[in-house]
Amino acid sequence: MPAALAATGLQKRYGQAQALVGADLRLEEGELLGLLGPNGAGKSTLVKIACGLVRPSAGSMEVLGVPAGSIEARRGIGYLAELFRFPGWLSADELLSLHQRLAASGGGEAERAELLAIVGLADARAVKVEAMSKGMQQRLGIAQALVGSPRLLLLDEPTSALDPVGRRIVRDLLQELRSRGVAVLLNSHLLSEVELVCDRVAIMLDGRIVQQGAPAELSRPRGVEVETAAGTRLYEGKGRDDVPRIVAEQVQAGGQVYGVRVLSSTLEDTYLEAVSGG
């Protein structure tokens, strides 16, 4: 079974600037992958190559088993750009109808109504884009990306303009999509959100993937904190497996243990270490 997305040695040069310097990434069907990295790391370029908006300078990328950017590849994807705009004169329903025709989706009115309901815009069917708030437009953008039931969803900062309720809607939606077998590449700066919903996280820096794995795999043990009558002591570098031994030693030494806490790095710590070279 081909991967939903497979990039091998992907390079992209814009004039003198090298945006991607051999990025390798694989996203399986039904997997939710969070792509993290500082501004200018090459995340958007990678997503744009997957959509066919940008041509790679070297390397290759396949989407659903066919070359990225081909008509066949574009039949299977849904995309929400980081900076997008829809024509202000179109209503939400008209916009989705346009994208249905472009995507050759036969979903008709039922699909449009379902998508608007999913993103919480069921009552905004006839509202023109120019009359929508930024958050509403972003939710409409997500609905637009879902037109034609794509097998791979590429979301570039999909929650940047959303309030907490809107973010919750998107989170629930992503989990629902994963259960349906849709692969999602989520490009986001919101680490807590990525940690909550993603199966796997890839960290990009200077045009290449520097770390990837499940959020739990990426978080490393920072130590064990033991609270005794003498105070709190940190056993640096120790993990969960070391706890029985540490407690036993304390008790043997006549100490009284009131509490033990295993400390591990958060995704944020891992990310900051990765991007700062630490």
Place this chain on the structure above:
Amino acid sequence: MRVVAAYAVQESLRRRVFTVVLILTAVFLALYGWGASLAFDEVTAFSGEGDPGEPVDPEVVAGSTIFGLAMFSTLFLGAVLAVFLTLSAVRGDAERGLLQPLVVRPVGRTQMLAGRFVAAAGVCAAYVGAVYVVAMLITGAVGGWWPDRVLAPGLALAAAVVVIAAIALLGSVFLSATANGIGVFMVFGAGLAAGLLGQIGEALSSDRLEDIAEVAAWLLPFEALYQSGLDGLTADARGFTDFAVQLGPFGGADAGGPLLWVWTVVYVGLLGLAARAGFARRDL
């Protein structure tokens, strides 16, 4: 391509520029009717000053001159419409984030471009055709003058704005909206200047100036089409009347012949190929 073209037509008709052009057109046609009425009223005096040995048909001179001016105004308004409907079709829309959601759909970039062109060309040609017909009806109603060829000048004018739309669309692949708008209007102005140069050359009997003007008009065939359209207005005029009707203001009448139509099709095709090649290479 049909979906993109239908969307682009819808977009064209809902744009403010279309409303502005419609208002300007209504004002122009009202003023034109008034001006034509005054011009025809003055025709008798003009006729009285003519040389009895070289009879001039005053109705033809007045009708073709004022209708030639109307054709120029129609071309200008059509050019404004063509430029504003296409100036940001690629790079401008991409910079605003409007293009990317459409381009990622399973529609080829060539089809996307062709759809935009068909829509812009269709809207502009229909607009120019309608204004041409209304101006002709006004001229006929107030002065009783009708062009010798009715269809050919209208078609030439429509083809001229189609060429301008194609130039603006090509420019939109490489230039930002503002730069493209300025550039296309400069090209349009160059075409008009070529027509003016040709008239000066004719007045001074300078073959070289006339040759330069002709080459320029064919390099920018909207000007040659406009001149061909003017020629159709008085195609049957003979003698001094034919000499007197030096239509303008930017370019005298000059029959382009069938070769002009072939060249126009080839020209638009070449512009389309260049736009396609540029768009295919463009990162969005």
